[in-house]
Amino acid sequence: MKRKLMCVVRREMKKFSGLFLMAALALGVSACRSQDTADGGGDQACAVCAAGEPCPKCEIVKPIEAAHNKEAYYANDAVKADLDVNFGGNDVLDGTMWFTPDTGKVRMELDNGTTVVWDGQACWVSPDVPDTGPGFRFHVLTWPYFMAAPFKLSDPGTHHELKTGVALSSKTSQNAAKLTFDAGVGDAPDDWYLVFKNPQDDSLAALAYIVTYNKSAEKAEEDPHIIFYTDPVAVDGVVFATKWKFHAWREDVGVTGEPIGDATLSNIAFVTPPKGAFEKPDGAVEATMPQ
Numbered sequence: 099m100k101r102k103l104m105c106v107v108r109r110e111m112k113k114f115s116g117l118f119l120m121a122a123l124a125l126g127v128s129a130c131r132s133q134d135t136a137d138g139g140g141d142q143a144c145a146v147c148a149a150g151e152p153c154p155k156c157e158i159v160k161p162i163e164a165a166h167n168k169e170a171y172y173a174n175d176a177v178k179a180d181l182d183v184n185f186g187g188n189d190v191l192d193g194t195m196w197f198t199p200d201t202g203k204v205r206m207e208l209d210n211g212t213t214v215v216w217d218g219q220a221c222w223v224s225p226d227v228p229d230t231g232p233g234f235r236f237h238v239l240t241w242p243y244f245m246a247a248p249f250k251l252s253d254p255g256t257h258h259e260l261k262t263g264v265a266l267s268s269k270t271s272q273n274a275a276k277l278t279f280d281a282g283v284g285d286a287p288d289d290w291y292l293v294f295k296n297p298q299d300d301s302l303a304a305l306a307y308i309v310t311y312n313k314s315a316e317k318a319e320e321d322p323h324i325i326f327y328t329d330p331v332a333v334d335g336v337v338f339a340t341k342w343k344f345h346a347w348r349e350d351v352g353v354t355g356e357p358i359g360d361a362t363l364s365n366i367a368f369v370t371p372p373k374g375a376f377e378k379p380d381g382a383v384e385a386t387m388p389q
Contacts, residue, residue, distance in 0.1 A: 154260035154275035158295045159251045165300035166248035166337045172199045174334075174368040176375075181241055185344070185359035196371050197242040199249065203376035204238050213379050214238045224382035234385040244325065245338065245363065248302045251293060255280035264292060265352035266304065266324075272297070274306075301337065302327050306347050322347050323358075333366050340364065 146153040176196050183191040193208035204216040214234045215222045221235040243250065251258075259276040266272065274292040289308060296303040306324040324347035327339035344359035 152260050152262075154258040154273075155252070157260065157273065158275040158293055159258055161300040162248050162251060162293070162295055162302050165296075166302065167335050168249045170334065171246075171249045171336045174199060176369050176371045177242075177246070177366070178369045178371075179245065179338075179366045180364045181245075181361065182364075183241065183359070183361045190359075191237060191241070194365075195242060196369065196375055197246070198376075199246070200253075201239075201242045201246050201250065204242050205371070205375050206238055206241075213382070214385070215376060215379060215382070217376055217378060220378075221385040222378045222382035223385050224379035226381060226383045235387065238385075241361070244305075244342065244361075247305060248337075251275075251277060261292065264294075264306075265349065266294065267352040270352065301330060302339070322349070324353060331366065334368055336368075338363060338366055340366070 144153055144156050147156050176198055178194065178196045180194050181191065182189075191208065192210075193206055195204060195206045197204040203218050204214075206214040208214070211225075213224045214237065215224075216235075216238045221238055223234045250256075257278045257280075259278070261274045261276050263271045264274040272294060274294050277291040277293055279289065292306040293302070294304040294306075295301070304324055304326045306322060308322055324345050326343045326345070327341075328343070329341040330337050330339050332338075340363045342361040343357045344361075345353045345357055346355055347353055
């Protein structure tokens, strides 16, 4: 099982290097950039709106946060969910994950017996497996972020830029908020996202994205993709999308082709994690950044 997992990790990391690459459709004009306060946003009067200018935070970001009930989400100790991820006909990851609401600490227990922990500074893998490498670090940071995305749009160090008329498909376009990050935020601060709001209920409809993990921004933007969020469930008043579909996506036409991957969440709950859940497991080895 260990050998099988590492083969899957190596193979799928090549796909993910393109999969988690987002190129925004630069058809719109930047109307404003906003850096949020250290508390993750606040409700200060918006100078952009007061000036009568289009505002990505007020038009897109805040409605999404309200629709998913951000305030209730952050009132909890941790989130727990079962996760099943598939790409290219391959079962990439199955298991259970726990994470703090800010995704600052994560624990994954995979169905093959491997435990992966992000303690806030380093990624630990137990038991020791050959070629631990960056694959585990990628997984432990990526999937909790995608689940928590509706609540992290105003994280400290984020910036928002309005893009107008962005293509979702050959027939559909809408405004989006481009999300970028300060230098030094996370493993890949050059990543960026286009945030799309569902016009019916203000929920997070989709994220187009790039991922610069282990590559340059220029290389990352050659193969952008998009994730669509569906099948919402409410857990203690907080809304989570339980089905994710991944597509290739181009700035001139939107989605291209059939889905290339999917993920399913189940058994979502807010929990108080056991003592030591986010600490280095006994006998664990560190999964480091790509060299």
